[in-house]
Amino acid sequence: MTSQNEKTTAALLHLSAFAKYLIPFAGIVAPLIIWQTKKHESNYIDATGKSVINFHLSILVYSFIIAVVIAVLFLGTIINYIELERAGGDIVPVNLITIGIVSLVFLGIWTLIEFILIILGSVKANEGIIYRYPLTITFIK
Numbered sequence: 816m817t818s819q820n821e822k823t824t825a826a827l828l829h830l831s832a833f834a835k836y837l838i839p840f841a842g843i844v845a846p847l848i849i850w851q852t853k854k855h856e857s858n859y860i861d862a863t864g865k866s867v868i869n870f871h872l873s874i875l876v877y878s879f880i881i882a883v884v885i886a887v888l889f890l891g892t893i894i895n896y897i898e899l900e901r902a903g904g905d906i907v908p909v910n911l912i913t914i915g916i917v918s919l920v921f922l923g924i925w926t927l928i929e930f931i932l933i934i935l936g937s938v939k940a941n942e943g944i945i946y947r948y949p950l951t952i953t954f955i956k
Contacts, residue, residue, distance in 0.1 A: 817859050817943040824853050825863040825940035832871055832933050843871045862945045865955045867936070870948035874929060877950075881925070885918045 828846050835842025850864025892911045899906050932948055939946035 817857075821857045821859050822941050822943050824849070824857075824860050825945075826937040828860070828863050828867045829933055829937035829940055829946070832867065843868065843875065846871065859943070859945065863940055866945060866947055866951070869954050870932070870936075870951045872954045873948075873950065873952040876952065878925075881922075885914075888914050888918075 828849050831845035831849055832842040834845040846864065846867045850860070850868060854861040854864055889911070892908075892914055896906055896908060896911065936946040936948065
């Protein structure tokens, strides 16, 4: 049986990831510190901490990949416009604007999904359930 103290600590592990909105990389560091200090107290806290850390490391990897893809699209479009302008054509940066809007919408949805998953994980943790985030790469076993 999981105690209320363990459930609260597990929920805090999930919610501590929101620290990244105040300090860069605190979304990984804050849960890592809590997990490292409390993992010996309970198997439940240990399993929850691993799940949270793996999720946020996965988010970091996926975000890096997304940033590279968006950067390549932007640079490719900018290079294309430079070549068109050198050829003497009048250009309207419709592709660049479209890529920008689509990127912003995608990043907004990405952030919203992450936010919802963190809240869901903390609710499940408060119920005594070890929440397994979807599409998480297992870095820590």
